[in-house]
Structures are given as structure tokens and as C-alpha cells.
Amino acid sequence: MSSVLRKQMFDEGPPSYAEVNRDVINALTTTTWRYWVTLGISAGAAVLFFIAPWIYQIIVGVGAAGMNRNAMWGTYLSNFIFWIGLSHSGTLLSAVLHITQSDWRKSIYRSAEAMTLFSLMTAAMFVMVHVGRLWFVHWTFPVPNPMELWPNFRSPLMFDVMAILTYLTASSVFIYMGSLPDFAAVRDASKGLRRRIYAVLCFGWRGTAQEWHTLGWSYTFFAVLVIPLAVSVHSIVSWDFAMSTVPGLHQTIFAPYFVCGAIYSGTAGIVTVMWMLRRYMGFGRYIGKLHIDNLSKLLLVLSLIWTYINICELFTAWYADTSFENEAILYRIWEGPFWWLWWEMITFCAFVPLLLFSRRIRQNWNVMLVISIIINIGMLTERFVIVASSLPRKFLPDAFGTYFPSLVEISITVGSFAIFTTLFLLFVKIFPAVSIYEVKETLAPLRKREARA
Amino acid sequence: MTDKLREYRADGYFAKFDYHWTMAIDLDRCTGCGACVVACQAENNLPIVGEKRVRQGREMKWLRVERYWDGDYPHARLNFIPILCQQCDKAPCEIACPVFATYHNQDGLNAQVYNRCIGTRTCAVYCPYEVRFFNWFTYTWDEPLEQQLNPDVTVREKGVMEKCTFCVQRINRAKDAARDEDRRVADGEVQPACAQSCPTDAIVFGDRNDSDSAVSRKMRDPRAYEVLKELNTAPSVIYLKNAREPLHAANGGGHHDDGAHAEAAEPHAAAGEPRMAEVESAVT
Numbered sequence: 138m139s140s141v142l143r144k145q146m147f148d149e150g151p152p153s154y155a156e157v158n159r160d161v162i163n164a165l166t167t168t169t170w171r172y173w174v175t176l177g178i179s180a181g182a183a184v185l186f187f188i189a190p191w192i193y194q195i196i197v198g199v200g201a202a203g204m205n206r207n208a209m210w211g212t213y214l215s216n217f218i219f220w221i222g223l224s225h226s227g228t229l230l231s232a233v234l235h236i237t238q239s240d241w242r243k244s245i246y247r248s249a250e251a252m253t254l255f256s257l258m259t260a261a262m263f264v265m266v267h268v269g270r271l272w273f274v275h276w277t278f279p280v281p282n283p284m285e286l287w288p289n290f291r292s293p294l295m296f297d298v299m300a301i302l303t304y305l306t307a308s309s310v311f312i313y314m315g316s317l318p319d320f321a322a323v324r325d326a327s328k329g330l331r332r333r334i335y336a337v338l339c340f341g342w343r344g345t346a347q348e349w350h351t352l353g354w355s356y357t358f359f360a361v362l363v364i365p366l367a368v369s370v371h372s373i374v375s376w377d378f379a380m381s382t383v384p385g386l387h388q389t390i391f392a393p394y395f396v397c398g399a400i401y402s403g404t405a406g407i408v409t410v411m412w413m414l415r416r417y418m419g420f421g422r423y424i425g426k427l428h429i430d431n432l433s434k435l436l437l438v439l440s441l442i443w444t445y446i447n448i449c450e451l452f453t454a455w456y457a458d459t460s461f462e463n464e465a466i467l468y469r470i471w472e473g474p475f476w477w478l479w480w481e482m483i484t485f486c487a488f489v490p491l492l493l494f495s496r497r498i499r500q501n502w503n504v505m506l507v508i509s510i511i512i513n514i515g516m517l518t519e520r521f522v523i524v525a526s527s528l529p530r531k532f533l534p535d536a537f538g539t540y541f542p543s544l545v546e547i548s549i550t551v552g553s554f555a556i557f558t559t560l561f562l563l564f565v566k567i568f569p570a571v572s573i574y575e576v577k578e579t580l581a582p583l584r585k586r587e588a589r590a
Numbered sequence: 591m592t593d594k595l596r597e598y599r600a601d602g603y604f605a606k607f608d609y610h611w612t613m614a615i616d617l618d619r620c621t622g623c624g625a626c627v628v629a630c631q632a633e634n635n636l637p638i639v640g641e642k643r644v645r646q647g648r649e650m651k652w653l654r655v656e657r658y659w660d661g662d663y664p665h666a667r668l669n670f671i672p673i674l675c676q677q678c679d680k681a682p683c684e685i686a687c688p689v690f691a692t693y694h695n696q697d698g699l700n701a702q703v704y705n706r707c708i709g710t711r712t713c714a715v716y717c718p719y720e721v722r723f724f725n726w727f728t729y730t731w732d733e734p735l736e737q738q739l740n741p742d743v744t745v746r747e748k749g750v751m752e753k754c755t756f757c758v759q760r761i762n763r764a765k766d767a768a769r770d771e772d773r774r775v776a777d778g779e780v781q782p783a784c785a786q787s788c789p790t791d792a793i794v795f796g797d798r799n800d801s802d803s804a805v806s807r808k809m810r811d812p813r814a815y816e817v818l819k820e821l822n823t824a825p826s827v828i829y830l831k832n833a834r835e836p837l838h839a840a841n842g843g844g845h846h847d848d849g850a851h852a853e854a855a856e857p858h859a860a861a862g863e864p865r866m867a868e869v870e871s872a873v874t
Contacts, residue, residue, distance in 0.1 A: 198748035199709065200726025205647030209711035209724060269709015269724065269749025276689045276708055286690065286706070294688040294712055381716040382682050382821050528715060532818055533673065535656035536720035538647045 151583050152422060157576050161319075161569045162326050164418050168566065171417075179558040187552025190545045191266055199269050201545045207529040207538030212546040213267040214377075215520035216553060219402070220260035221301070221374055222395070222516060226403025227253030228308040229367035230435075232360035241431055243575035244423040247568065248414055249407045250312040255560040256406070257305050259553050266549060293376040300373045304366050311359045312568075317342050317352065319569040371399040378523070385465035385527035390453065394446045401439040401486070402516035408432050408509035410561070412502055414570060423571050426500050433499035436512070440490035447487065461532060469526040474539060478518050479526070485515030609765075609775065610698040610826070611756050612798040613785070614808035615672055617832040619792035622655050622670035626784035626793065630674075633757060633783035635743045637729030650723050652754040653784055669832060672793070674784070675700060675721045675754035676817065676825030683713035683722065691751070697761065698798075698826060702753055709749040718821050722753045756795070757782035777803040798826070 152160070194201040204211040227249035234242035265271055277298045279288055288295050320339030324332055342348060375395035378386040388394075411428065415421045454466045470479045489511050492498050499505070529538045542550075564570070630636065630653040637650050653674040660667045677700045683692050684700065691707040694700060714722035728748040731739065739745060742759040746752050757780075764780035777796050785793040796805035805828075808814065813831040816824075 198725070198727040200643075200648065200748075204711075204726075206649070206714070206720065206723060207647055209714040209722075267710070269711065269751075270707070271749075273708045276706070288688050289685075289690045291685045292688040292712070294686070294710055298688065377712070380685070382718045382823075383715065531720060532718045532821075533656065533720060535654075535658070535673075 147422060147425060151580055154577055154580065157423075157573055157580070158322060158326060160419065160422065161571050161573050162323055164420070164570060165323060165566060166327065166331070172562070172566075176559065176562045179555050179562060182555035183552055183559050185552070186548045187262075187556055190548045190552070194266070194545055195271060201543065203541050203543035203546055205538060205540065207531075207536060208525065208540030210267075210524050210528055211540060212521065212524075212542045212550055213263050215524040216517075216550055217260050217263035217267065218374055218395070218520045219517050220256045220263060220553065220557075221371060222399035222402045222520070223406045223513070224253045224256035224260065224304075224308075224403065225367055225371060225396070225399035226407055227251070228304075228311055228363050229253075229400065230404065230407070232311070232363045232367075235357065235360045236364075239431075240579045241427050243579055244420075244571050245407070245411060245428055246575075247312070247316070247572045248410055248565075248570050250308060250315070251561065251564045251568065251570075252403075252406055252410055253308050254305070254312060255557050255564070256403075257301065257308065258560065259557050261301065261305070262556065263553065293373065293380045296373045297377060300366075300370045304363075304370045307359065307363050307366055311356075311363055314352065314356060314359065315572065315575075316568055318344065318349075318574040319572060322573050323569060368396055371396045383465075383527050383531050384459075384461040385469060386523070388450065388453065390446060390449055394443075394450065397439060397442050397446060398516060398519065401436070401443050402513050404432060404436050404439060405509040405512040405516070408436070408505050409513070412506040412509075414565075415502065418565060418570060420571055423576060429502055429505055430496070430499050433493050433505060436509075437490055437493040440486060440493075440512070444487040447483070465527060465530065468530055469522060473526050473530075474541075475522055475526050478522050482515045482518045482522060485511050486519065489515075608696055608799065609761075610798040611677070611761065612698075612796065612805045612809070612826045612828065613674075613677075613756070613782070614794045614805045614814070614828045614830060616792045616794070616808070616830040617669070617671060618813075618830065618834070619790040620655075620670045620672065620832075621790060621792075622657065622668065623789060624655055625787045625789060626672060627651060627653050627655060629783040629787035630754070632738070633740055633743070634755070635739050635745050637725075637731070639729060643726075648724075648726050650729075650752075652721070652723065652752070667834075671817075671829065672784070673719060673721060673817070674827065675756075676719055676823065676827045677754075677756060679824035679826065680822060682716040682718065682821075682823060686712040686716045688712075699756055699758060699761075700753075701758070702751065702755065704744055704746050704750050704752065707750045709751065711751065713751060718818050718823065719825075722751055725750045725752065774800075 190201070202211060202213065227246075231242060231246035231250050234246070265274060268274055276286075277288055277295065288298075317339050320335050321342035321344065324335035324339055327335065372392035372395065375391040379388055379391035381387055408429070411424050411432075415424050451466060454462045470476055489508060492508065498508075525540050529540050631638075631651070634652060636652060639649055643649065653672055656671045656673050658669045658671065660669050677698065679694070679698060681692075681694065681700050684694055687693075687707075688710060689706055689708055691703045692700065692713050693703075709724070711724055714720075714724060725746050725748050730736075740759075742763075760780050760782060761775075764775045768775045768779070775797065777800060781795055782793075785795045794804050794808050796803040798806055798809065800806060808830060809828050811830055813833060814828050815831060817827075817829060818825075
């Protein structure tokens with residue numbers, strides 16, 4: 138990366154090493170009352186909207202949700218897919234950019250990876266909310282037992298359990314390993330209990346050449362490992378649908394469709410989170426025009442791919458011309474009760490992002506915040522439309538039905554955002570949200586030039 | 591214990607008693623009276639969910655009689671087709687379950703293990719016949735109705751999937767009796783509740799492996815077809831076409847060329863049978 142680009146990373150000019158340490162560690166140690174109020178509200182909302190209705194549902198049964206015989210899957214599953222999708226950009230993007238040595242990733246990747254972690258956790262909670270007998274959910278793990286009962290390895294849900302757990306483990310290790318030198322920096326800059334805690338968290342990092350070397354290659358190793366994992370996770374999630382016989386779901390395009398959609402919504406999620414970090418955590422100096430411009434270009438490309446796959450989906454249905462498929466598509470986009478949601482999704486995810494062809498829009502943080510939220514609303518709808526418009530009408534007309542989410546489902550959907558926010562708010566006070574040592578790595582050449590001049 | 595298991599798993603243990611249970615339903619004989627539905631409800635401890643939940647689409651009917659209209663009013667006629675679990679040999683639901691709560695047993699039955707089910711409901715989503723039913727709540731029976739529960743059948747709790755078992759409790763009883771006498775179950779010895787209660791003998795049940803059984807003879811009938819055959823699920827429920835003169839043929843016959851799948855589903859292209867694919871005329 139040229140030094141010109143490096144300079145563009147910092148809108149207000151490159152900071153000094155000491156300033157980087159101070160800014161990032163200040164964000165950890167200085168906690169305003171606003172933070173506590175926000176944390177209180179989001180944790181309260183998580184309990185009120187997610188935990189409480191969930192407990193109610195556990196007591197009475199899944200009937201508390203709006204699902205019925207025709208639509209055995211509903212909002213819970215579509216939200217599960219949405220959250221998995223949101224998790225897709227963080228670690229994947231960070232790993233890809235690390236391997237391609239794109240330096241601009243360095244100030245945003247920590248929070249992006251945290252987003253991955255927490256949306257995966259939220260998604261995993263939806264699996265628990267979804268199942269009928271939560272108390273037996275551990276049967277999906279291949280735990281040896283005297284009955285010699287094993288999980289069914291042919292089941293796409295089984296693949297799901299494996300893929301998500303692997304991805305969760307790999308991303309946790311990835312983010313933790315990348316944070317080791319920063320934990321050490323926090324340790325060195327603090328006193329008392331915080332110092333002792335971070336001394337444990339950083340595994341006694343001292344910053345020797347051997348340690349940096351080991352960190353370097355193991356980090357690259359994990360980056361390479363994570364990329365195929367991320368692609369496989371959402372492919373496998375899509376097979377939950379594609380392996381069924383349901384018209385509208387039984388499509389070979391689903392794996393790339395879901396992976397593309399996942400990275401798309403994940404990248405939009407990163408833009409939203411970055412805006413928050415700039416606005417409320419004072420990281421405006423480290424996350425600048427270059428970042429938003431690059432992320433927006435990525436969004437634009439992904440939106441075009443996404444649009445293309447959507448056209449493919451309609452085309453294959455039309456070309457195959459089986460009446461079940463035709464009816465399913467027609468029901469989804471025109472005749473069904475959710476036709477307007479389909480058009481909303483197309484507007485939000487295919488047409489609105491075309492604005493990103495303009496550089497002025499790409500570099501405007503506030504406009505990008507709105508666009509990124511619009512894209513994610515569109516993606517949330519996409520998942521809902523796929524589930525809610527296909528399942529109620531399969532083959533036998535006598536068994537046709539409708540599906541509409543109940544209050545419990547809507548509340549839990551809202552609550553999941555509160556859960557995610559709570560986890561993220563906790564994260565920014567434990568992890569240095571911007572990577573201290575890697576930002577300094579980008580600064581080093583700039584400072585050398587200055588010293589020469 | 592281990593020895594017992596080993597013996598149980600030895601080759602040939604089941605071979606002696608291998609059956610392929612099959613049901614043939616003659617739609618020509620079906621009057622849509624619904625006796626089978628009631629018998630099933632009584633035999634298998636199906637809960638009465640109440641009007642509200644039926645409106646929500648949560649009724650529990652392992653066997654339902656679907657109705658399809660033929661022709662336009664006033665020259666209209668109602669066709670019936672009882673739909674129950676088709677006990678597919680290549681069942682889409684079986685690959686779906688992550689914990690093997692549904693699997694194929696040695697009798698060709700698509701078995702459902704209630705106490706293994708964790709309620710992901712994937713099997714029901716994958717089922718093209720929509721014959722799987724989920725316990726959205728724990729249903730109870732008011733006194734003294736709980737006295738009529740069948741002691742041979744489990745009462746299911748909330749969060750569990752259930753479906754037609756071909757009255758597996760009756761099959762097992764007959765198999766046990768036959769094994770004690772070291773013989774195979776004779777044709778007609780076991781009948782599910784629906785077949786037993788059918789006043790017109792439209793439902794015939796038996797072993798497909800025995801080529802002389804009543805159900806095997808029915809299968810050789812030229813009217814025999816499988817519902818949604820093109821999905822390649824290899825169902826164990828065979829339907830015999832309704833051979834009446836179709837009304838809609840007289841009304842212009844527009845339905846004869848209404849798409850490839852209708853023919854694929856019903857290869858012996860007679861007419862008058864309930865047409866599975868007719869969305870417009872179906873729901874009343």
C-alpha cells in the first residue's frame with residue numbers, strides 16, 4: 138500500500154504512537170454515564186423482549202409462536218439465518234484483507250470480528266428458541282452415550298451444528314489471538330485490578346521477537362483457515378432449505394445466494410457499527426473516508442451479485458416451468474400476503490445500493506449509515522420472505538395455509554437486537570476496539586518519512 | 591445387556607420377520623364419511639385441540655380426508671382422497687432429523703421416536719404430503735375422557751413431532767403373536783384403525799412382500815397410482831383411481847392438458863380422480 142493511501146486512512150493526519158495508545162485505552166477506561174444508561178437500556182430490553190417471552194414460550198410450548206402445521210418454520214428460523222448472515226462479514230473480511238495485505242483493514246477489523254462473534258451467538262440463541270424441546274438440544278452433539286445413539290450425519294441441521302460451532306470457535310480464537318499485544322498494552326498502561334486482569338488475558342505477553350514471529354504466522358494460518366469456514370457455514374445453512382422438496386426452496390442456487398447475501402448484510406452491518414464507534418467511542422480519527430469508501434465499494438459489488446442471483450432464481454423457475462415452482466414464485470412476488478415484502482426487499486437491496494455509484498454518497502458517513510440500515514432491513518425481510526412464502530404452500534392444495542408471526546415472535550425478534558447491542562457494549566469495554574499495534578504498523582513508514590524530511 | 595444388543599443386531603434377526611407394510615386406498619369406494627379420521631383419533635390418542643387451534647391451523651389429524659371439487663356449480667361433484675403418512679421408502683423427512691428421531695425400520699415403516707424428538711420440525715418442512723403434526727402445547731383430556739386413552743400408545747408432550755404410524759402397536763402385537771408360533775403374520779391379521787373402520791372397505795392393508803396378499807393384488811390394479819410420484823419418495827400408500835366419468839371433461843375438458851406434473855403424478859391417465867395440482871378448484 139502506498140504511503141499516499143496510508144495517509145488517507147487518517148482524516149485528521151496520522152496520530153503519534155502515544156496518541157494511539159492513549160485514544161484506544163481511554164475508550165476502555167473512561168466510562169461516561171451515557172454508556173451505563175445505554176447498557177442498562179439495552180440489557181433491560183434484552184430481558185424484557187427476549188428472555189421473558191422466551192421463558193413464557195418454554196413454559197407453554199412453541200405454540201406461543203405463530204407457526205402452524207403448514208408453516209412449521211417461521212420468524213425464528215429466518216432470524217437465525219439473518220444473524221448468521223450478519224456474522225459473515227467480520228471475520229471473513231478481516232481474514233481476506235489480511236491475506237491480501239490491505240492495510241486499511243487494521244483500524245476496523247477488531248470490531249468487525251466482534252460483530253461476527255456476537256451475531257453468531259445471537260443466531261445460536263435462535264436455534265434454542267426455535268426447537269420444541271430446548272432441554273434436549275444437546276442431543277445434536279455427538280456425545281457418546283450408553284444407548285449408542287448418534288446424531289444423523291445426513292441431516293443438514295447436523296452439518297449446521299458442526300459448521301456453526303467450528304466457525305464460532307475459529308472466530309473466537311482469531312479475535313483473541315489478534316488482541317494479545319493490545320491486552321499487554323492495556324496492562325502496561327493501567328494499575329491495580331485492571332492490570333492484573335489484563336496480565337492474565339494477554340498470557341504474559343512481553344513483546345519479544347519470538348512472540349511477534351509466532352503471532353504473525355499463526356495469525357495468517359487462522360486467516361487462511363477462516364475463509365473456507367465462513368463460506369461453508371452459510372452454504373450449509375442454505376442447505377437446510379435447498380435439501381428439502383419445498384417449491385421455492387429446493388434450488389441449487391441457494392448456497393451462493395446465501396453466502397453472497399450473508400457477506401452483503403454483514404458488510405452493511407460493519408458500516409453501521411463503524412458509524413457508532415466513530416460517533417460514540419471517539420474513533421473518528423482512525424476510521425475515516427478511506428474505510429467508508431472501500432466498504433461502500435464492496436457493498437456495491439455485493440449488491441450487484443445479489444441482484445444477479447435473484448434474477449437467476451426467477452429465471453430458473455421460469456425456465457424449468459414446473460407448475461409447483463411457478464406457483465411458488467408467483468405466490469411469493471405477487472399473489473401471497475407478503476408480496477409487498479418481496480418488492481421491499483428488491484427495492485432496498487437491489488435499487489437503493491445503486492446510489493453507491495456516486496463517490497459523494499460513498500464518502501458520506503451519515504448517508505451510509507442510512508443505506509446500511511436499509512440494506513439490513515431488506516436482508517432481514519429477504520430471509521422472512523423465503524421462509525414465510527414458501528412453506529405454507531407446498532404441494533397439496535387442501536393443506537394450504539398462511540403464516541403470520543405472533544406477538545411473542547415479534548418481541549423476540551426485537552429483543553435479539555438488544556442482545557446483540559448488549560454484548561457489543563460489553564465488548565468495547567473489555568477489548569481494545571481498534572487494534573493498537575496494527576494501527577501503529579501502518580504509522581511506522583509514515584513516521585520514517587517524516588523523520589527523513 | 592450387551593449380549594442382548596449384539597443378538598438383536600445380528601444379521602438375519604429381523605430378516606425372518608421382514609415385512610413391507612403397504613396400504614391401498616380405493617378412491618372409487620371412498621365416500622368421504624370420515625370414519626377413518628375418527629377411528630384414528632381414538633386409536634392413537636390424538637388430542638382434541640379445540641376450535642381456536644383448528645382455526646390457527648394446528649389441528650391434530652394423522653389422517654385427513656382432502657376434498658377436491660370437480661366441475662362448476664351446479665354440475666359439481668366432490669372427490670375425496672384420504673391423506674395420511676405415506677411411509678415413503680425414500681422419505682424426505684428421514685434425512686432431515688439431526689437426532690434420528692425419525693428413521694426407517696425393518697418393516698418399511700417410517701418410524702417416529704417421540705422421546706428422541708427435540709422439535710426442530712425439519713421433518714415436517716421436508717414432508718411434501720404435510721402429514722406431520724407438531725405438539726405446539728401439551729394437550730390434556732378432560733375427565734372422564736382420559737379413561738378412553740389407548741394404553742398401547744404413548745401420549746405425547748409439547749415440543750414433539752408425531753404422525754401416522756400405520757398403527758404400529760397393532761402391527762407389533764401381531765408380529766409378536768406370529769413369532770411365538772414361529773410363522774409370518776398372515777394376510778389380514780393386522781389392520782390399522784382406519785382400515786378396520788372403513789364401512790366400504792376402501793382401505794386395504796397388508797404386506798407387499800407377500801405377492802398373494804390383498805394389498806399386492808390391489809397394487810397390480812391398473813388404476814393404482816402414487817401421490818406426488820414425481821418427487822420420487824416411493825410412498826407405501828397406493829391409491830386406486832376413481833373411475834367415474836369426469837364432469838370437467840363434459841364441461842370443456844380444459845384440465846386434461848394442464849401441465850406435466852398432473853400426468854406424472856397419475857400415470858394411468860384415466861380421469862375423474864382428485865387432481866392434486868388444481869389450485870383454483872381445490873380449497874373450499
